[in-house]
Amino acid sequence: MASGHVTDIAVRLQRAHARIHEPAGADCGSTAAPFLGHRRAGDDRDHSGDPANTSDPVALPLSRRCRLPPEMGHVSLAGHHHVGSTDRDRGCHGGYIWRQTHALDPYRPLPSDQPPLEIQVVGYDWKWLFIYPEQGIATMGQLVIPANRPISFELTSATVLQSFFIPALGSQIDVMNRMMTRLHLEADHPGRFEGKNMQYNGEGFHRQRFITRAVDAKTFDDFVERTRQQGQPLDQNAYEVIMKKGDNRDVASALGLDKSDTDAVIRFFPIPDDLFHTIMAGSPINWSAIDVPPPQLGTTRTSVVQTPSNDKSSSPESLSPSHERKEAQP
Amino acid sequence: MSARQLDEHEARECRAEQRSYVWGFALALVLTLIPFALVAFTDIKQMTLWITIGICALVQVIVHLRFFMHITFAKNKREDLLLILFTVLILVILCGGTLWILFDLYQRMLPGMMP
Amino acid sequence: MSLQNASGIERNAHHTESYARHPGLNLGAAHAQEEDTREEMVFGFWVFMMSDLIIFGLLFATYVTMLGGTAGGPGPKELFEMKSAFIETMLLLTSSFTFGMASLALKYREDKSRLVFWLVVTLLLGVGFLFFELKDFHTMFDKGGVPSRSGYLSAFFSLVPLHGLHVTGACIWLVALLGQMAVHGLDAPVKTGILRLAILWHFLDIVWIGIFSLVYLGGLS
Amino acid sequence: MSDVTSSIFGRLGWDALPFWSMLRDHSAMTIINGVIATGAAGMVVLGALAAIVLVTWLGKWKYLWSEWFTSPDHKKIGIMFIVIALVMLARAIIEAVFMRAQQAVGLDGGFLTAEHFGQLFTTHGTIMVFFMAMPFLTGIINYVMPLQIGARDLSFPVLNQVSLGLTAAGAALVMISLVLAPFSIGGWTGYPPFTELSYNPGAGVDYWIWAVTLSTLSSTLTGINFAVTIFKKRAPGMKLFRMPLFTWTALCTAILMIFGMPPLTVATGLLALDRYLDFHMFTTDLGGNMMNYVNLFWAFGHPEVYILILPPFGIFSEVFATFSGKRIYGYRILVVATMCIAVLSFTVWLHHFFTMGQSAHINAAFGIATMLIGIPTGVKVYDWMLTMYRGRIRLSVPMVYAIGFIMLFVLGGMTGVILATPSVDYQVHNSLFLVAHFHNMLIPGLLFGMLSATNFWFPKAFGFRLEERWGYRAAFCWIIGFMLAFFPLYVLGLMGMPRRSVAFLEPQYLPWTITAGLGALVILCALLCLLIQLWVSVRDRHANNVFAGDPWDGRSLEWSVSSPPPEYNFPVLPEIYSIDAFMTEKDRGQGWQAPDQYVDIEMPANSAMGVIMAVTGLAMAFGLVWHMWWLVIGAGLATLVAIIARGFVRHTKRTISAMEVQRTHEHWLEQVRRTTPIKRSQEQSTANHGLPVAPIEGAVQ
Ligand code: HEO
Ligand code: HEM
Numbered sequence A: 001m002a003s004g005h006v007t008d009i010a011v012r013l014q015r016a017h018a019r020i021h022e023p024a025g026a027d028c029g030s031t032a033a034p035f036l037g038h039r040r041a042g043d044d045r046d047h048s049g050d051p052a053n054t055s056d057p058v059a060l061p062l063s064r065r066c067r068l069p070p071e072m073g074h075v076s077l078a079g080h081h082h083v084g085s086t087d088r089d090r091g092c093h094g095g096y097i098w099r100q101t102h103a104l105d106p107y108r109p110l111p112s113d114q115p116p117l118e119i120q121v122v123g124y125d126w127k128w129l130f131i132y133p134e135q136g137i138a139t140m141g142q143l144v145i146p147a148n149r150p151i152s153f154e155l156t157s158a159t160v161l162q163s164f165f166i167p168a169l170g171s172q173i174d175v176m177n178r179m180m181t182r183l184h185l186e187a188d189h190p191g192r193f194e195g196k197n198m199q200y201n202g203e204g205f206h207r208q209r210f211i212t213r214a215v216d217a218k219t220f221d222d223f224v225e226r227t228r229q230q231g232q233p234l235d236q237n238a239y240e241v242i243m244k245k246g247d248n249r250d251v252a253s254a255l256g257l258d259k260s261d262t263d264a265v266i267r268f269f270p271i272p273d274d275l276f277h278t279i280m281a282g283s284p285i286n287w288s289a290i291d292v293p294p295p296q297l298g299t300t301r302t303s304v305v306q307t308p309s310n311d312k313s314s315s316p317e318s319l320s321p322s323h324e325r326k327e328a329q330p
Numbered sequence B: 001m002s003a004r005q006l007d008e009h010e011a012r013e014c015r016a017e018q019r020s021y022v023w024g025f026a027l028a029l030v031l032t033l034i035p036f037a038l039v040a041f042t043d044i045k046q047m048t049l050w051i052t053i054g055i056c057a058l059v060q061v062i063v064h065l066r067f068f069m070h071i072t073f074a075k076n077k078r079e080d081l082l083l084i085l086f087t088v089l090i091l092v093i094l095c096g097g098t099l100w101i102l103f104d105l106y107q108r109m110l111p112g113m114m115p
Numbered sequence C: 001m002s003l004q005n006a007s008g009i010e011r012n013a014h015h016t017e018s019y020a021r022h023p024g025l026n027l028g029a030a031h032a033q034e035e036d037t038r039e040e041m042v043f044g045f046w047v048f049m050m051s052d053l054i055i056f057g058l059l060f061a062t063y064v065t066m067l068g069g070t071a072g073g074p075g076p077k078e079l080f081e082m083k084s085a086f087i088e089t090m091l092l093l094t095s096s097f098t099f100g101m102a103s104l105a106l107k108y109r110e111d112k113s114r115l116v117f118w119l120v121v122t123l124l125l126g127v128g129f130l131f132f133e134l135k136d137f138h139t140m141f142d143k144g145g146v147p148s149r150s151g152y153l154s155a156f157f158s159l160v161p162l163h164g165l166h167v168t169g170a171c172i173w174l175v176a177l178l179g180q181m182a183v184h185g186l187d188a189p190v191k192t193g194i195l196r197l198a199i200l201w202h203f204l205d206i207v208w209i210g211i212f213s214l215v216y217l218g219g220l221s
Numbered sequence D: 001m002s003d004v005t006s007s008i009f010g011r012l013g014w015d016a017l018p019f020w021s022m023l024r025d026h027s028a029m030t031i032i033n034g035v036i037a038t039g040a041a042g043m044v045v046l047g048a049l050a051a052i053v054l055v056t057w058l059g060k061w062k063y064l065w066s067e068w069f070t071s072p073d074h075k076k077i078g079i080m081f082i083v084i085a086l087v088m089l090a091r092a093i094i095e096a097v098f099m100r101a102q103q104a105v106g107l108d109g110g111f112l113t114a115e116h117f118g119q120l121f122t123t124h125g126t127i128m129v130f131f132m133a134m135p136f137l138t139g140i141i142n143y144v145m146p147l148q149i150g151a152r153d154l155s156f157p158v159l160n161q162v163s164l165g166l167t168a169a170g171a172a173l174v175m176i177s178l179v180l181a182p183f184s185i186g187g188w189t190g191y192p193p194f195t196e197l198s199y200n201p202g203a204g205v206d207y208w209i210w211a212v213t214l215s216t217l218s219s220t221l222t223g224i225n226f227a228v229t230i231f232k233k234r235a236p237g238m239k240l241f242r243m244p245l246f247t248w249t250a251l252c253t254a255i256l257m258i259f260g261m262p263p264l265t266v267a268t269g270l271l272a273l274d275r276y277l278d279f280h281m282f283t284t285d286l287g288g289n290m291m292n293y294v295n296l297f298w299a300f301g302h303p304e305v306y307i308l309i310l311p312p313f314g315i316f317s318e319v320f321a322t323f324s325g326k327r328i329y330g331y332r333i334l335v336v337a338t339m340c341i342a343v344l345s346f347t348v349w350l351h352h353f354f355t356m357g358q359s360a361h362i363n364a365a366f367g368i369a370t371m372l373i374g375i376p377t378g379v380k381v382y383d384w385m386l387t388m389y390r391g392r393i394r395l396s397v398p399m400v401y402a403i404g405f406i407m408l409f410v411l412g413g414m415t416g417v418i419l420a421t422p423s424v425d426y427q428v429h430n431s432l433f434l435v436a437h438f439h440n441m442l443i444p445g446l447l448f449g450m451l452s453a454t455n456f457w458f459p460k461a462f463g464f465r466l467e468e469r470w471g472y473r474a475a476f477c478w479i480i481g482f483m484l485a486f487f488p489l490y491v492l493g494l495m496g497m498p499r500r501s502v503a504f505l506e507p508q509y510l511p512w513t514i515t516a517g518l519g520a521l522v523i524l525c526a527l528l529c530l531l532i533q534l535w536v537s538v539r540d541r542h543a544n545n546v547f548a549g550d551p552w553d554g555r556s557l558e559w560s561v562s563s564p565p566p567e568y569n570f571p572v573l574p575e576i577y578s579i580d581a582f583m584t585e586k587d588r589g590q591g592w593q594a595p596d597q598y599v600d601i602e603m604p605a606n607s608a609m610g611v612i613m614a615v616t617g618l619a620m621a622f623g624l625v626w627h628m629w630w631l632v633i634g635a636g637l638a639t640l641v642a643i644i645a646r647g648f649v650r651h652t653k654r655t656i657s658a659m660e661v662q663r664t665h666e667h668w669l670e671q672v673r674r675t676t677p678i679k680r681s682q683e684q685s686t687a688n689h690g691l692p693v694a695p696i697e698g699a700v701q
């Protein structure tokens, strides 16, 4: 094999060094925090050198807390009792496992006074597409979610078996072609976390990552708005690029977008109607639904934008109109 | 090698065993004809039909084991009866588990596969 | 080893039961001497059958889970024919009975010609079964029922032909035993061979009960 | 390629050679990986050539053929199984070290390509499970079990040869895949649809399918053979509840093989149908459904891990009892616990795919069932500890492994129980935590068991003790290397590092991966120590010989015969009156005695069936991998003809006269009589010729 990514060892070693020398604690929230019980402040600083992020003041640990039926007290994903008051389960371990497994079933909606945000996830070789059906937008490379609001995921795969996992938020779930699995998560604080595929699916497996960014409600609305303005249409050309093997950055570069930033988010708008279920059913996608005529690739808009950060809802650079655009590769 | 002369006891035993094979064959025949006939010529409720087919099949299996394969509860054959029963246990666990798991999975993520 | 020896052994009528050492047909007093080594062989063969039974069991279960996977292709109702399924069932059931007759000929008569007669009848019935099964597959193919058409058909063609393959193997074995009998006469290994083949044959009939009930009748009803 | 060459060579072309891509593409990465792959291929070719030249030079072909390859003797077959296992162990450990080295520098890079890394973990896992662990335990059971139950051979010696042949063919196929690459990258689990034609059209997955299939068939036949032997060939008086514990675990393992292998046969068989005949069982389109594969694979996979662990349980039971100088504590309970584990292991397979999306009640049910296995396992652990309690413990090499096992295994079991909690498994499934768990079971459990058994029974098989100093060094390197190499993986798993990753982007992983890499090096040292131990032992074999047969003051029947034992094992079949039969005999002063009368012994005659099946099996598999249909059909027909022809053979027995048996036995007894018995304190000295002093009061209990 000769993957395009493993050509320049020197450059990558250099980059690797840069990372080692970063201050301790600069992990990007990939630790399965609730399990370890470590709740380190500063966890959610990222290493991409984005100043907006390193100064992120919000640094509380995250766990997907489920509000369980009252008799069970509070249970984090890892199965620690947080509240000792209702420990009558102690007597019967089997019963405890039984109730806990039900309470933490990823299919089970999270109790909340807010309606859940629907997100549809499609796994490709080797990247994820996040569809926001209500908002009519989609992203790749970065999943932006509002904090303190339950997210209801529907997941499928356009290719082989994969497993969708955001360690800091908990609960991985398999995604399979033609099938839909469900997952309910909630970030109880804003932050920035690594997301992965856990199920080996070929050469690019270890590159199949994304950043999850939990933001406040207003920032989320801004994100949606900006995506609607600046998004790249998810038309047939773009979709063919996505279907090819490669990671986010390959897609970005094939679409003529900047790929220098690993955390680049590729934004799509408009997107075909009911894209998710069409993919799941394996039926042909109805491209006519994209009312905007497909523009020349990478000529009119930029879709790589710095992502919204929590304290700065938008920065002038984030629009980055000045990027050199390459022609889409065939 | 020519036919051996049977003594009286053997002749009796031989006839008995022959009868047992004929019995087995007749029973199996009946248990085959019933479900075929039901499917071909009647239209009783599907569930009843399936249950009948299942029961006939089960009984026929026992008939074969008893009359053709000579599996009995006789003391000296316990080991083999145990073997068969153990196999049945494993079969029930594996097949039952498979059906339980897969149909549950279908229901949760692939409703199209529910027959 | 030889039968002359065997007939020298006291044939006490009341002890016959104690010679029934293994499941399947026991040859009884007349063959006592061979029974000891045979016991191990036959028991081993039973264990093997049980292992094979797990394979069939799992294929049955998998078949059931694939019933919904027709992918718009033909299903059981379009593909199966009651008549041919019935003919196949009858052939196989009868062959089980005729094999039983062969076993009795071996046990009580040591009558080679009678034994060979029943074995050949069994073989013909087995081959007849295979013929009808292949014909059946052929008509299914004509109706578009090929394994590559759908998950459901794949499951069908991994279960039913596997049984057919077993029957083919059993037929070959039967022919080989007839050959051994021609060369070595009705000696101990041949007798053990027939006993084990008998178990296989009856076992395949039991698997077929599952196939006609679940696959054919279940599919047609 | 022309029609002619393609009809001969199928799809085998020059590009299958490991250096081919290197010649085409000169990037640094391709060259590094090309050199590694070519080196490995070169080792295989050179190794094979060297072996052939050596045997020819020594003129040993005839000896090998008549004394080993065609021998139906369970002892020789057992040894050949173990030789295969050791060769494959060396290869798989080297692969593991490469993987650890890659991950140690794998921060966004490393020196292995993703493709190469994929082949490494797939071959490592496949080899370790199917061609190291299975042959190793099969070999040891083969050697020891008939001796322990007082039998002359297995029930079906020729079938045993065939089992060996099939395993050898599978191992050879995996070796050939180094030369005519590539192997699969689908992992040892080979999940479709990734392994389907549309995603992996090459020969790799086919190599995997057929190698595994050969091994599966072999194990099924072995299981049948063992089970029937234990049921039907016990010496008079050897009731089931007088059998040594190792034989009990062998029986339970055999039963698991009989019923646990078929699901894998079904899974790989259906996958092969998908790939070869365009079926749609597990494809993504046309109604295929990969969940069935996952279900079938683990219906095999879970019983499989207990197939791997039960024989070590038996081995450690023997080792603890022998080297504590005590009867095993709670014999009956241990037997029942073994049976419980065997049956329960069929009820838990879903814990390998908790995250697939099924309902919580299913997950919970299987999770609880899984935890139940901890109870009988715990019972065993306590019984072993109580066996040691107030025993006269000798810290021999097998015992060091056993103590390493008991401490580390409990830890691995605990992480297993953690994984069995569905809601936790959602966090750590597919992570290095899982990899740490299973190596924590497989290395201290399975591998230590095998090494302990090797040190324990080697003197029985070859007549001399294995050198102890290097044995201790190897054992300590294993224990320390294991801890260094795998404890960091627990941390990495909790940090969210996925298994099977060739590289990662998190600098905080680095200290842990480097530590694990160092651990792998220590393990490499352990392997080296093992080799030196073997070499030194062979060198000093005369000084360390234990021909009298009982170097450890053993308890079961295998120690009652000479070392190495005669072909027929027992000059006269022993009668058994109690458990620990030989210890009782010694206690009554009845060891090493001549029987009243010798009789002719009938043994199975040599047969080439095993070799034939190995050759045709390998040819068929190779033809299938490369689509050389003529080879497949030819080899298939040859197999059929061979089986039918075997049915016509009547000279399957060989008689050894009573006189010869008597001569051999009396000669040995004479030698024993001239030997000085030793005390346990002299066990590891050259004074140990296998004759212990009479047991002191209370040793028998
Ligand atoms: C020899 C091999 C071996 C053994 C013996 C075990 C034993 C156990 N395993 Fe492990 N396993 C093994 C090999 C594997 N396991 C795996 C995966 C695996 C998974 C799936 C995880 C996942 O995929 O996410 C679970 C849930 C377990 C659980 C267990 C449990 C509960 C036991 C129990 O049997 C342990 C029992 C022992 C205990 C508990 C310690 C002693 C007991 C004491 C001291 C008594 C007191 C304790 C209690 C009562 C709790 N295993 C895989 C992964 C395959 C893959 O994905 O590639 C492999 C290879
Ligand atoms: C001797 C020291 C060993 C070392 C250093 C070692 C190392 C490794 C490594 C690095 C991996 C890949 C982990 C990953 O997926 O990221 C691995 C996988 C594996 N190992 Fe080992 N291993 C060792 C021994 C064993 C033994 C003895 C067995 C089995 C008996 C075994 C069975 C496996 C299996 C089944 C896998 C999984 C392969 C897959 O993912 O498909 N290993 N091992």
Ligand SMILES: [Cu+2]
Pocket (backbone or CB within 6 Å): D301, D302, D305, D348, D349, D351, D352
């Ligand atoms: Cu398991």
